[in-house]
Amino acid sequence: MKERKFIEESVKRLLITEYVRKEIDSAGFGGMDIRRTPFGTTITLYVNKPGLVIGRKGAKIQEITNTLDKVYGLESPQVEVKEVENADLNPNIVAKKIALSLEKGWSYRRAGNTALRRTMEQNAPGVLIRLAGKISGERSRSQKFINGSVKYAGEPARAGMKRGIAQAKLKLGIIGISVGILDPKYKLPDVIEKRVKPAQPVVQGKVEVLNGAQGERSQKNE
Numbered sequence: 001m002k003e004r005k006f007i008e009e010s011v012k013r014l015l016i017t018e019y020v021r022k023e024i025d026s027a028g029f030g031g032m033d034i035r036r037t038p039f040g041t042t043i044t045l046y047v048n049k050p051g052l053v054i055g056r057k058g059a060k061i062q063e064i065t066n067t068l069d070k071v072y073g074l075e076s077p078q079v080e081v082k083e084v085e086n087a088d089l090n091p092n093i094v095a096k097k098i099a100l101s102l103e104k105g106w107s108y109r110r111a112g113n114t115a116l117r118r119t120m121e122q123n124a125p126g127v128l129i130r131l132a133g134k135i136s137g138e139r140s141r142s143q144k145f146i147n148g149s150v151k152y153a154g155e156p157a158r159a160g161m162k163r164g165i166a167q168a169k170l171k172l173g174i175i176g177i178s179v180g181i182l183d184p185k186y187k188l189p190d191v192i193e194k195r196v197k198p199a200q201p202v203v204q205g206k207v208e209v210l211n212g213a214q215g216e217r218s219q220k221n222e
Helices: 001-021 050-054 055-072 090-104 110-121 156-158
Strands: 029-037 040-047 077-083 126-133 141-148 160-169 173-182 204-212 215-222
Touching: 001 040, 001 055, 001 215, 029 090, 040 050, 050 055, 050 077, 055 077, 090 110, 090 126, 090 160, 090 173, 110 126, 110 141, 110 173, 156 160
Parallel strands: 040 077
Antiparallel strands: 029 040, 126 141, 126 173, 160 173, 204 215
């Protein structure tokens, strides 16, 4: 019974995400959070252009709220819109930019390398971009663009890597785009901070001299 409820909730969350992504795609979908509160369900949308999501006099945001209530059955939905702090560090927005570049006729190498460079310029510790589909001919294949430190498994991959996806619709077919960015704020467990012990202050009337190699101290009277 619990397993069935868990699956139903996961499917509903996926459907809601796909609906919201489609509705606010032009505003730069950067992700969403769904939280249950005693007063209902709070949905936070992270976008690149909040004005396009809110709409004129709040018409667009009200339409989304009504659909979440009547179609998807969310209890008293309250939708909040927040602007993404840095679009080049948001994997969903980066993936969408790559998709738009491919649809404009850019080569896959130019689109991938440009996105990789712009993200690394924002001090991202690591970036992984993967394109899959008919990117350069009749045969489907995949191409990766990697720079920096990228985690594939374990807690660093789950908590440290932010991931996003997008699709580029071309004449030859659809190209899938996935982007993984290691969060600059995430502290890797294998990173050791070296702390230097501050030098001791000079004592009035005496000067302490440290002999570095042997760690011996000698005192000299002024």
